[in-house]
Amino acid sequence: MQSKMKESDPILEVENLSASTDNLPILKGVSLTVYPGEIHAIMGRNGCGKSTLSKIIAGHPSYNITNGDIKFLGENINSLEPEERSQSGIFLGFQYPIEIPGVSNLEFLRVSTNARRKFLNKEELDTFDFEELVKEKLEIVKMDHAFLSRSVNQGFSGGEKKRNEILQMALLEPKIAILDETDSGLDIDALRIVASGIKKISNAQTGIILITHYQRLLDEIKPNYVHVMSDGQIIKTGESDLALELEEKGYEWTDNFIKET
Amino acid sequence: MIKENLVKDVVKEPYKYGFVTDIETEKIAKGLNEDIIRLISQKKEEPKYLLDFRLKAFKKWQKMKEPDWAGLGYKQIDYQDIIYYSAPKQKEKISSLDEVDPKLLETFDKLGIPLTEQKKLTNVAVDAVFDSVSIATTFREELAEHGVIFCSISEAVKNHSDLIEKYLGTVVPASDNYFAALNSAVFSDGSFVYIPKGVTCPMDLSSYFRINSGDSGQFERTLIIAEESSSVSYLEGCTAPMFDTNTLHAAVVELIALDDASIKYSTVQNWYAGDEEGIGGIFNFVTKRGKCLGKRSKISWSQVETGSAITWKYPSCLLLGEESVGEFYSVALTNNLQQADTGTKMIHIGPKTKSTIVSKGISAGNSKNSYRGLVKMGTKATGSRNYSQCDSMLIGDQASANTFPYIKSQQPNSEIEHEASTCRISEDQLFYLQSRGIEFEEAVSMMVSGFCRDVFNQLPMEFAAEADKLLALKLEGSVG
Secondary structure, three states: OOOOOOOOOOOEEEEEEEEEEOOEEEEEEEEEEEOOOOEEEEEEOOOOOHHHHHHHHHOOOOOEEEEEEEEEOOEEOOOOOHHHHHHHOEEEEOOOOOOEEEEEHHHHHHHHHHHHHHHOOOOOOOHHHHHHHHHHHHHHHOOOHHHHHOEEOOOOOHHHHHHHHHHHHHHHOOOEEEEEOOOOOOOHHHHHHHHHHHHHHOOOOOEEEEEOOOHHHHHHOOOOEEEEEEOOEEEEEEOOHHHHHHHHHOOHHHHHHHHHO | OOOOOOOOOOOOOOOOOOOOOOOOEEEOOEOOOHHHHHHHHHHOOOOHHHHHHHHHHHHHHHHOOOOOOOOOOOOOOOHHHOEOOEEEOOOOOOOOHHHOOHHHHHHHHHOOOOOOOOOOOOOEEEEEEEOOEEEEEOOHHHHHHOOOEEEEHHHHHHHOHHHHHHHOOOOOOOOOOHHHHHHHHHOOOOEEEEEOOOOEOOOEEEEEEEOOOOOEOEOOEEEEEEOOOOEEEEEEEEEOOOOOOEEEEOOEEEEEEOOOOEEEEEEEEOOOOOOOOOOOEEEEEEEEEEEEOOOOOEEEEEEEEOOOOEEEEOOEEEEOOOOOEEEEEEEEEEOOOOEEEEOOEEEEOOOOOEEEEEEEEEEOOOOEEEEEEEEEEOOOOOOOEEEEEEEEEEOOOOOEEEEEEEEEEOOOOOEEEEEEEEEEOOHHHHHHHHOOOOOHHHHHHHHHHHHHHHHHOOOOHHHHHHHHHHHHHHHOOOOO
């Protein structure tokens, strides 16, 4: 798909991936390669398989890979547990971050961060050192310290949940972040905060996949590539102007691509 | 390939306390009759009133029927096939710890309860009970300086007979229920605590109950008396070896709090639970009750129940004194084929009495976990209040959770509040934690301890950490 010669090795390679849940095929041969420093946007109608693709890359147990491979830093990760994927640097920002009553957000973030640090052979942080680190990261998403003492996502507003996701991304410093509709349910101010957070965290060594319906996030974070998904396949790939065209013409316009292919 | 993330498999973690101490024991013949009771009483050189107490209880027990209302399923107990007294053989009179059989000291060492002067725990006094007898009690002199009596109940019968005669059986009468009657007839040992007027016990007191023998039951009896304006925190732990037969444990605990006194009683129950197929394990049929006799007195029960094949236990409070307070904080975790029927009774008798119930039941495997509780407001309990919260968590799709709250009010000017909830650890919650690098089993135990937080907050500090670890251990391997 990306024919240009790249200087470095890809971070993520999804090769002809097919997957199903309860014997129902959801993905039907998806290929996607992300190189360091790249930002990819995936767009498409609800139910086209965007979220499923992100969950499968993160290792959700409800889906079976029926064909194809997922490679991370050159290694096949098809059979890795979700926690192993996370520890090695894959991050999924959830569309609907789930509430976990009774589990303190601070403790959750610390355990999670330490799991990643352990993998990187970095020293694990005790409560005090972690407090220091998290304080710094809270700045990025402009979150109040009080969020840390609450239960994970419990009683958080939609925007607070999404910011908590970006906070996790900031702490875990992943090699690749797949952000599933991180912009949905955000007002303009919150969207700016989240977008600037994502930009601060990412760099020339990291890759980002933005799953979105809207141009407004892509105005803030300009993608290198835009992919349009339909019925479990990527039916068109273009550069950032493809998103603008899509916004203008709607998904109906993309229906013609299927006929073309 | 993709792991089946259903939390339905069995605990594969071996039970850490399942060893047997090879020690010569003195056992009496199996069976239960008046002669056996006389023999037990004689061995313990008891005064006549106590033998009479036992015989009376036995007569009552013979006329009683084993209760079946809890709907627990187990093979009928043959009461004639149990040994009612089993004690490690040792010197007639032990004057110091040096004379205790090293094997016994080693056993308690292994259980994490060192008893010797050099190694004993520094912040808590321990009474160690092995089968039918108390082996040792630490810090006795230090406690005595404050007037606190902490010894085995057998010793108390000898040295503080007046207190025993005055209080024994006043909270749990011999005829209270089938298992209490049995205990009253054959009880062998247990702990006795007396906190004099105005004294705050300088350290936590603790009893550790160890069942070692496979064919004898354990019938301990604990009595705690807190005089006016005194307070004490008491901890109880228990373990047993792994046998493929069931062992009966029928204890009675009585607490008495006088004016402005407070008793905090915490239990971590980790009796052997039987194996994955439900073979073996302890039948834990226990009657625990506290009497808030005095004004503004307070009795607080907290329990973490993780062991036993069957648990049948309702630590309760009789709130007689005006403005007295009763509390019950419970976590009950069942796995495999364990059955737990536990809860409390808060009987409000005096005016302006207050009670709080927080119960958290976690059922995994094929287990059955029920909360059963009674809140009663008597005719004189004007201005009294109760708050109950009963939450259940299901792990996997084969376990069951029930809540049976009974509410009786004869006093219109009182308040009773009851909340209940049931939840299940969802695959999405687990995936969320896993996708943040947290191992599956750790994710489960994080959620379970989160669920139990309200109760753990009530436990003494070192106990809370212990309980957290214990739950994690019990659930380890309960994931596919």
